[in-house]
Amino acid sequence: MIVWFLYDIQNDKKRKEVIKIAQANGLTRVQKSVFVGDVNKRRIDLLTNASKKVIDKNTDSIFIFPIAQDDYDKLVMIGRNFDRSFISGKTGAMII
Numbered sequence: 655m656i657v658w659f660l661y662d663i664q665n666d667k668k669r670k671e672v673i674k675i676a677q678a679n680g681l682t683r684v685q686k687s688v689f690v691g692d693v694n695k696r697r698i699d700l701l702t703n704a705s706k707k708v709i710d711k712n713t714d715s716i717f718i719f720p721i722a723q724d725d726y727d728k729l730v731m732i733g734r735n736f737d738r739s740f741i742s743g744k745t746g747a748m749i750i
Contacts, residue, residue, distance in 0.1 A: 656726040657681070657698060658719040659689040661705075668708050672716070675704045 659676055663669040673683070679701040681689035693701075698718065705716050 655694070655698075655720050656690065656692055656723060657701075658717075658721065659691075659701065660717040660719070661687050661709075661715065663687075663709060663714040663716075665710070665714075668710070668714065671708045672705055675701060675708070679704075 659681055661669070661672055663672055676689045677683070679691075679697045680693045681691035681701070683689050698720065702718060709716060
């Protein structure tokens with residue numbers, strides 16, 4: 655399943671740790687605070703649990719959005735983009 659992982663983390667050390675967690679769980683960085691990847695439910699659970707242990711829930715936030723492949727195929731990107739084939743093996747987004 656395609657998963658978007660977005661974060662806003664105040665502390666640099668914690669932020670770097672969350673980045674490592676995202677990458678270790680198969681996600682690809684597409685913007686400074688945004689990762690995306692095609693991962694299974696187990697990976698999502700690992701990502702969620704590991705991230706919870708790192709962040710300060712009073713000041714930081716992480717959003718994990720699983721989306722259906724059909725919705726991902728309709729993705730519209732404006733401006734600088736990323737190679738979608740790394741994520742789903744498909745292309746087809748409208749890039750403006």
